[in-house]
Amino acid sequence: MSAVAPARPAPRPSPLFAYAPALTGLATVVAFFVLMEVLIRVGVISRFIVPPPSEIIGSFYRVITEEHVFRRFLLTLGECLTAGVMITVFGVAGGVLMHRYKLLQQACETWVAAFAAAPVVLAYPLFMVIFGRSAWTIIMIGFVAALPPVILKTLEGLSGTRKVLVNVGKSFNLSGSQQFWKIMFPAALPTIFVGIRLGLIFALINIVGVEFLINYGGLGQLINDLAERYDLAGTYAAICFVILVSVVFFMALEKVERWLRPVD
């Protein structure tokens, strides 16, 4: 009896203990803001460089009501979703084409991979020349920058279909298109969605960035606007707001991905 006792699993930690790391993280963030507040009030940090956190929180309401944040948010979201639809259509089609024609894959896969590493967003002046200073410039940069991961992941998903599944299709004597729609595509879907999720993240980063740079459109422009007006607290509040929006966006995408991938 006594010999068995040490092998027993450790007692279940209390719920408070389980939350200790998360609470520590949160407490550190809060402590950081309190410290900043104190340092700024004392005068160690100039309030003309960093406004006190309390002032930033106070300006949230002002920024949200006066700067049409909701409309800007919808605009940025709309641009993202448009780019998202485009990368899904063209990226998946590109991946399927490259999977269907091996020669095309051999010729272009490394190009696509290299293109994924290219700093496409730096070509934004070029897009402005072609599409004008309009929402299409922003959407097209998001589209071009986010296309490679979708193509590559579609290709990876289709190529990685398990042999067993393919053989099941063959044993049922499926035609080429049946084999694709009933076996390959459903099997590749979770991987394809990984590509679309990555693509949407790239699209969001690039779209907000370009909005800021060319001073046009939604949330990115808001920050530029406030900074140019030297509305410090407002600028910080807007940056926090944009960070918050993008974090919520990533979390939502992850939820969808987990929902699409019930196994493993």
Place this chain on the structure above:
Amino acid sequence: MAETGRLTRTAPAAPLISPVLLLRAAIILGVLAVWEFLSHSGWLYRDVVPSLLAIGRALADLLGNSNYYFNLGVTAGEIAAALAIGGLSGIVVGIVLGVNRFLAKAFESYLYYLGPTPKIIFFPVMIMWFGVGPGSKVALGALSCFFPVALSVAAGMRGIDKVLIRVGKSFRLTTMQMVWKIYLPAMRHPLINGVRLGLGVALIGTLLAETKLSNKGIGFMIIQAYSVFDMPHMYAQLILLFVVAIGANALVGRLGGLDKVKAK
């Protein structure tokens, strides 16, 4: 037999006009032909798609211009500083999070979700903190670079074989010795991969900041070519920049032996 097989595969003569090469050449020629046709068709605004000859001339002009190398040097210096600051702090934070499970649980999710947010929106803040000179560009690059390096190193630390760590402990290595002799060599692949990602985003961050507000650097040259509508020069700048960026990315991967990892 196996020996001869290997010999013929490495011999350059066999695949000289392989179908892949032919297709690649056809695609490149096709794109160039369409480009040249568009440039002469008059369908687009003049100079939006300049002729290949004009771009070639601009490229030659740029490469023979000492001013270009000066600006290239400025930008390269900024990116190197950003990589040093952001990369080193990323490595330190990554090692701490990788060693300590409690701290990882407390803080890593913050890094994970802040990582992919658009960093360029911090530029107004960076200007206030570090001025309008190179300082703010370096800061933005370092901020972009920090997250992928830290996350990659933290994941790499957790992937280290526990035996290696126990060996180090049994030799009573100091913390610094552990870092230099055990941790860094054992996780060089995730580390190099993190640096490669970090280099990419540092380059984007620095150059975007230069296009927004600066008086020297490659980003400044690009935006200046745009503002005087000198399209051939802008294309030439972008082509050179893409070549350098993709080349640097490939070089870091090659130096770190990442290509061999993938081949395995």
